[in-house]
Amino acid sequence: MRGELTLIELKRVSKSYNNCAQPAVANLSLQVNRGEFVFLVGPSGAGKSTLIKLVFREQTPSSGQITFEGRDLSRLKQKELLRHRRRIGMVFQDYRLLKQKTVYENVAFALEVIGRPAKEIRRKVPAALAEVGLTGKEKAFPAELSGGEQQRVGIARAIVKDPLIVLADEPTGNLDRNNALQLMELFETINRSGTTVIIATHAWDLVDRMKKRVVAMENGCLIRDEQRGSYGNEHVST
């Protein structure tokens, strides 16, 4: 039962980049269950982004093991790697929207790229846009939207393919507090429908407010892991 519950497991994972003596992630063990909502906090350079890249398998660990649904990520073949990534919705600080495509096209793109049928695309894209509250903005281009709205497009693109997990790296980093708060509530709604959510963030006030699991990192190490935690003292150093 416990095995089925576990989505991601990191066992003594380290990651060093070749040109750097100090590892970005050092001897980190962590377990995330299905349906969990996890904040990844810590100062810049703590290793949060690297951790997200490791889970997405954009990077492979220098040592240790990461399993996703019990499968060793370092051993994925090309096809399995694609399937793995298709089950992850990524959200970025800089939104990463295609500026020459409309809101609708940007979201549909995520399904087109993985070869979903047109009928499914016509059904799912409006649903995803409705979920993030962008109904009516389908034909707008990213440049015509506010930062908060652009990030909503990014989130719609992440969830339109019904991912097992949403990974967000500083999703509110470019937004004001009000917009950030609304986005966090959106992530909570997504989580409530069963999708696992991991958010790397600096927004300590939001973390404190949400009362979710908090994993704190510093210098690549895990220094605190609390259910219903708070940002803690780390924000003093940021």
Next chain:
Amino acid sequence: MLIRNWLHYIREAFSSVYRNGWMSFASIGVVAVTLFILGSFILLNINVEYIAEDVKQQVEIVAFVEESLAADEVDLLRVSLIRMEKVEEVRFVSREDALERLKEEFGPLVEGFEGRERNPLRDSFEIRAIIPEDIPALAKEVAELPGIARVDYGRGVVEQLFSITGVVRLIGIAFMIGLALTAMFLIANTIKLTVNARAKEIMIMKYVGATEWFVRWPFLIEGVLLGFFGALLPTVLLMLVYSEAVAWTSLNLHFLPLVSPGMVIMELAQLLLVLGTVIGGIGSLVSMRRFLKV
């Protein structure tokens, strides 16, 4: 799903060609210029070979007959010549015919040599070989036949001509390969720029789980389009220019035998279009390699 994907690839490729207007224009221009030079060179090469072949065909052996030979002996000699393996054609030129020819060429200079007693010329055979390259060897064999006084075939000149056409062919092939590689390199660089400009889009495709070929196809088609359109221009131009050139030469330099346009132009057009397309495709694949590392 397949057809839809292809529509997507083709639409992406065309819109990219359009979006990168100046870059596309430059690529097409580069391909056009390169293939124009290449095409001109191919035509030049074909014609040099053609002329060389023509000259080769005209090379023949002249075998002079001993004066003492009787008419029936000459006939026997003729039969044994025709029976030789490498011989294509044997023509008998009597001393009277030979004198007539000289008169035609030099006119009054050769007056006064008429008549059996005063004619200084000999009967001869003009022999053509099946394969022009065999002429030196054949000449030797002919010289050894009884009744042949002397054999002439432009010794030295013939050997040189043959070795020159060989060298010209080699240089031509090397030159053509060089030009094709240059065109490929230029297209690769151009597409690299368009890929660079779309690095973000490629990264996003990667993040949403696109296969490598989903990313690759639009760029591949774009390269193929650039190559094809680049080839179209020089193809049409060469067709027109070459037809004109052949028409002009046949009027003004009629001794220069050129390959008639009908015989080469379709093949050349096919070759250039295929080459442009392939060069464009390979160029774009080469320039994308770096971006597809996942």
